[in-house]
Amino acid sequence: MRVTIFDQLGNVIRTFCAPSIMSFPMDVCVNDNYEIFIVDNRRHSIHVFDYNGNNLRSICGNGTISFPISVCINAAGELVVTDNHQSFNMTFFNQSGELIRAFESRNRHLQCLASTVHGVDKIFLATKDYRVYMYDCSKGK
Template sequence: MGHIYNSVGECGKRDGQMLYPNRVAVARNGDVVVTEGSPAHQIQVYSQYDVFVRKFGADILQHPHGVTVNHRGCVIVVECKVMRVVIFEPNGRIYSKFSCSQHLEFPNDVVANDNEEIFISDNRAHCVKVFNYHGIFLRQIGGEGMTNFPIGVCITERGHVVVADNHNNFNLTSFAQDGSVISALKSRVKRFDLTLIDEGSVVLASKDYKVFVYRFLSHDINYSW
């Protein structure tokens, strides 16, 4: 039986309360960043001690989904349906926004490296699309037959891009940032989302309401569990 270590927010509409949270990211300072779906369409930030910090984005966001926090503390949000990326400064002011409608079909997760590149997993395009902070499409990682229906993307401390997909079995594929394949594995358990908690561990949420923590058996480029 799992034990709750900590929690943030509660049900409601006031500061420190949430309705329909959908994605979570953790900043390097420990702040917890949450995207809220309809009707709020906003971002909420909590400290690692469950203290409400701020909320923003309700006046600009329409369908916030995937979220990440870059090395400068900027909050990067990818919106499904409207196919847009919005980048907020740590204080909630807009840094930039751009449309990805020419390149994306159904974005669902996002991560950023330290070189101002944004990696977006696209479920229906079967790949990860990479953009810069001005919305210029740079390259594609993965593709049909390799990363079918991706449901999450993250970057390890070594800079490897890890893509999870749920096509038939659960698949986890690791790429260099230029798109070259490093390793791949498969599992029979259906997953919903993933994140890294350190260089050797990955957390997976399953469709049967369970959370799994896996530890890589080795730190070389051939991942095995």
């Protein structure tokens, strides 16, 4: 449950721990406002910290998503959270945590490893069966 921030040369700038807040971190991204978004799979949420380790807020803890696997920021500045609980789900939030839109795939992928976004609506998913899937959320697919 430790976050370590490095400079460009690999020197440690800061380290902080959050074991009382996080349970099972799986992915991380940052924005231009010096905020760190950390996926917590077991607490069904995204925890937001500043670079000093202050807990700013939690997103998705209201049951909107289950067992998130990744968080990314798309070209529109939206947080894209993916999970694979009952099916592969893609949920878009503003960076304050307000729900914008959500999509559910008909597919349930076994052992999702990572996902990322391209542009505003394309999501790429890597799975343990050596496959990469692309979802285009602009078309609801």
